[in-house]
Amino acid sequence: MNTPANQDDDLRCAEYALGVLSAAERRALEQAANANPLIQESLRQWQARIAPLVEDAAPVEPPPRVWQRIQHDLGITAPAARAERTAPATWWNNLRLWRWVGLGASVAALALLAVNVTTLMQPRGPSAVSASDYMVATLAREDGVAHWTATVDTRHSSMVVVPADKPVIAAGRAAELWLIPHNAKPIALGVIATDQPASMTLSPKILAQMDSNAVLAVSVEPPGGSPTGQPTGPVVATGAIRPA
Secondary structure, three states, X not given: OOOOOOHHHHHHHHHHHHOOOOHHHHHHHHHHHHHOHHHHHHHHHHHHHHHHHHHOEOOOOOOHHHHHHHHHHHOOXXXXXXXXXXXXXXXXHOHHHHHHHHHHHHHHHHHHHHHHHHHHEOOOOOOOOOHHHEEEEEEEOOOOOXXXXXXXXXXXXXXXXXXXXXXXXXXXXXXXXXXXXXXXXXXXXXXXXXXXXXXXXXXXXXXXXOOOOOEEEEEEEOOOOOOOOOOOOOEEEEEEOEEO
16 A cells, blocks of 8 residues: 655655755655555646746856856855965865855755746747746845745645855744735744755635735744744745746
């Protein structure tokens, strides 16, 4: 008898489709899907949800500020300073950079997609999935550094929240996600991890308030979330919701 796909299996399928699993984890999930049709169907559904966002995105050249931010965060010396050295080392040969790219490529690609998807989506004739079926948000600090990306599937009333990096939350505290509708109080959506994707089902009432006037935010709260139903700690990231 096949074991039904539980919430953990569904989350792993979402992580597989987003490309954030390790090679070993991907193989393990593929083997589980071969043995369990329900897991296989969950995996197929998640791939169908994510694929349109990637397939319909035209290539784009990142603006110079993106590379400047990467170089700054990685401590890479500016080109002018490198030219003064007798044995210059370009960023192309920088081992630290390529380690970062190898470890973070999947999440970085998803973050860039979420930031640019509203401008990259170009009509290409009839499609099996309408762009209006998805909404996205990039939750960033005040200085613009992205901490999480969120993708909302309106057809299936679900949302996946993926860390764009690993936000630092103090020990004994938790990151809680909030929906802030236009001219309304924040609505708690649940505690999310800082090091792995989170998948959640949205009620019709919550989904109805997710529009281009709404904002997602993350605050630092006690373990288990705010005890008052409203944010009690500092807000560490915010992002407007936009149609994909």
